[in-house]
Amino acid sequence: MELSLNQDQTQILDFIDSLTRPYATVPMHDISFALTSDELDRELAEGGFLDVMAMEELGPVTAALVVERLARLPFAVEAGASALVRPLLDPALPRPLCLVEEGRLRQPVRFLKPGATVVVVGEGGVRSFTATADFIRSAGDEVLYGYPVAYLTGIPAETRSHDIMPDALRTQWRTALAAEAAGLLAAALQSVTTYVSERKQFGRPIATFQALRHRLAEAQVVTNGCYWLALRAAGTGDAGDAALAALHAQEAAKKVAYDFHQFLGAMGMTLEHPLHLWTYRLKLLTAELGGRGAQAIAAADAIWG
Amino acid sequence: MNFEWTDEQQAFRRRLVDFLAATLPGGWEEFSRHGPASPALTEFARGFCRKLAENGMLFPHWPKEIGGEGLGPWEQQILAEVMWEYGEPRGGQYMNVNWIGPTMLKYGTESQKAKYLPQIAAGEMLWCQGFSEPNSGSDLASLRTRAELEGDYYRVNGQKIWTSYAGLADTCFLLTRTSDDRKKGITILLVPMDTPGITVRQIPSLIGEGDIHEVFFDDVLVPVGQRFGEEGQAWEVIGYSLTNERLGIPRYHLARTALDRGVTMLKQAGDFSRETVKAEAARCAALCEAARTAIYAIVQKRVDGGTIGPESSSARFATVMAERAVCEFIVEYLPEALAGASAFLQMHHQRGIVAGIASGAAEIQLNIIASDVLQLPREPR
Numbered sequence: 001m002e003l004s005l006n007q008d009q010t011q012i013l014d015f016i017d018s019l020t021r022p023y024a025t026v027p028m029h030d031i032s033f034a035l036t037s038d039e040l041d042r043e044l045a046e047g048g049f050l051d052v053m054a055m056e057e058l059g060p061v062t063a064a065l066v067v068e069r070l071a072r073l074p075f076a077v078e079a080g081a082s083a084l085v086r087p088l089l090d091p092a093l094p095r096p097l098c099l100v101e102e103g104r105l106r107q108p109v110r111f112l113k114p115g116a117t118v119v120v121v122g123e124g125g126v127r128s129f130t131a132t133a134d135f136i137r138s139a140g141d142e143v144l145y146g147y148p149v150a151y152l153t154g155i156p157a158e159t160r161s162h163d164i165m166p167d168a169l170r171t172q173w174r175t176a177l178a179a180e181a182a183g184l185l186a187a188a189l190q191s192v193t194t195y196v197s198e199r200k201q202f203g204r205p206i207a208t209f210q211a212l213r214h215r216l217a218e219a220q221v222v223t224n225g226c227y228w229l230a231l232r233a234a235g236t237g238d239a240g241d242a243a244l245a246a247l248h249a250q251e252a253a254k255k256v257a258y259d260f261h262q263f264l265g266a267m268g269m270t271l272e273h274p275l276h277l278w279t280y281r282l283k284l285l286t287a288e289l290g291g292r293g294a295q296a297i298a299a300a301d302a303i304w305g
Numbered sequence: 306m307n308f309e310w311t312d313e314q315q316a317f318r319r320r321l322v323d324f325l326a327a328t329l330p331g332g333w334e335e336f337s338r339h340g341p342a343s344p345a346l347t348e349f350a351r352g353f354c355r356k357l358a359e360n361g362m363l364f365p366h367w368p369k370e371i372g373g374e375g376l377g378p379w380e381q382q383i384l385a386e387v388m389w390e391y392g393e394p395r396g397g398q399y400m401n402v403n404w405i406g407p408t409m410l411k412y413g414t415e416s417q418k419a420k421y422l423p424q425i426a427a428g429e430m431l432w433c434q435g436f437s438e439p440n441s442g443s444d445l446a447s448l449r450t451r452a453e454l455e456g457d458y459y460r461v462n463g464q465k466i467w468t469s470y471a472g473l474a475d476t477c478f479l480l481t482r483t484s485d486d487r488k489k490g491i492t493i494l495l496v497p498m499d500t501p502g503i504t505v506r507q508i509p510s511l512i513g514e515g516d517i518h519e520v521f522f523d524d525v526l527v528p529v530g531q532r533f534g535e536e537g538q539a540w541e542v543i544g545y546s547l548t549n550e551r552l553g554i555p556r557y558h559l560a561r562t563a564l565d566r567g568v569t570m571l572k573q574a575g576d577f578s579r580e581t582v583k584a585e586a587a588r589c590a591a592l593c594e595a596a597r598t599a600i601y602a603i604v605q606k607r608v609d610g611g612t613i614g615p616e617s618s619s620a621r622f623a624t625v626m627a628e629r630a631v632c633e634f635i636v637e638y639l640p641e642a643l644a645g646a647s648a649f650l651q652m653h654h655q656r657g658i659v660a661g662i663a664s665g666a667a668e669i670q671l672n673i674i675a676s677d678v679l680q681l682p683r684e685p686r
Contacts (some may be wrong), residue, residue, distance in 0.1 A: 225595025
């Protein structure tokens, strides 16, 4: 057992912080719900930050740390699937990677666009294809989620099969989901604590009222749990650990997102404040892989058979 | 970062498990129904802890110069996990290992160390913790049990309550007021429980036989040499003690063990195929494991020599959430467990329901997290 970050991990996170500093805050006027940056995406890819899992001295825990850290940005970055799932399939698969479950094509797909690699997980196996415009339907301008999303209209006849069991892929997907959710929770919590510490009512910061303090403290506890469970899932590669991490993350998202908006009052309903970028990403993550119930059953099956 | 136990750590756990398997008497679980503070288990624990000590397993994480094996915080955690997994056969002596011993090492005088550490090391000593008072629970700094210096003695008058193990303890780790300067006016005295003027009254409770008490101090004379630390130093000392105490009982592990055993019973009854039951069990497991990882992160900090700060309150609250969830799961799906069907699950319930109350209320932990982890501005007082 060794839970401290090693020097390489600390260094990589420091590099990411330096690289993403220009993207850490955003002017919140004239933005859309989904905030992305091709330049940031390119810099991360060129810097090799999404390829750390394959490096022996770094591995999957470092990849999860990278995903968690990037998820804290107001910009949406496709990191989870690329950093944690792609190495299991083919490290050269073009990004972004879009993970979908066969039979759930009615759901919006994160980062789907022409040229993206779509990875389809079904009971029969895992396959992928490069998305083309023929198979994509725009979600239009009415999307509330903080990710760029589109719909997949079908799966082409020709796909590439991957030599990996569907359950193994789902396990890693759950880990990626958990790591991303942990970062989103941390960023959302930070933004709320800043706001409630500054906003005054009745002559004092609203953060001094215990009604808020205790709920925020509970949010800190579950956020901390999500962080550690995600890292553990990455470290052990265990199906039960991954399902518990994803379950806890989806539970946490349900538990705290309402409170976070509540504590910001009307400000939490505006696009002027970035909170929605994190919370609405979290909301979409709660729908992934069948939601909390499916994660719970997967965890129970993995742990108790 | 590595989430696997090393070969040595796994061997250490096996060694403990093997020892317990060989040492605990047949029918141990039924016997443990008495509860860790009961006369029967306290008596059993004296013999058991002596055997643990003889085999180097009572406090393997203590330094070699005082009889330990010099093993690290991970081994301390493994030790605690295994003991609670088996229903804590050390009884109240777990406190010695977790915080009395370490606190004695850090703050005790040489003569206090010479007097108490060998007795603790021999597995012969039971302590109680005289902290809470009828009007000083969460607001511990308001305590009023008075210690007036009279020559070579302190004259102690006052009352403590909720004192675990007081009925059979040898010595009380007693918080007293020596001046009116709130936190700076509190002083620790180590008081033999057979000192004239001490009256102990057991409080019947949900949490087990002989567990909680009222303790009355009427003109109790305590030699100055029994003062622990300086006058007014208590707040610093108990801050150190409580940090250890908060991590002391591996409640996440106890709760997870209870959950696993509950699932086994449900499976045997053919009731674990229902998806609602499985999903709820998984939610409980997630809470247990979230608490475990939060605690482990703190253990790592200890390994690295760091100071344990408010993150221990966060980890503690995580364990409270886990305990609460598992207690509710068992009651909902295995109601028979609290009606004679499982000594272990009943024991777990009786330990679990106090998770958010004992050693500092959960709400106090939330206050600490809000102020010191999240750095929110403090409430006006």
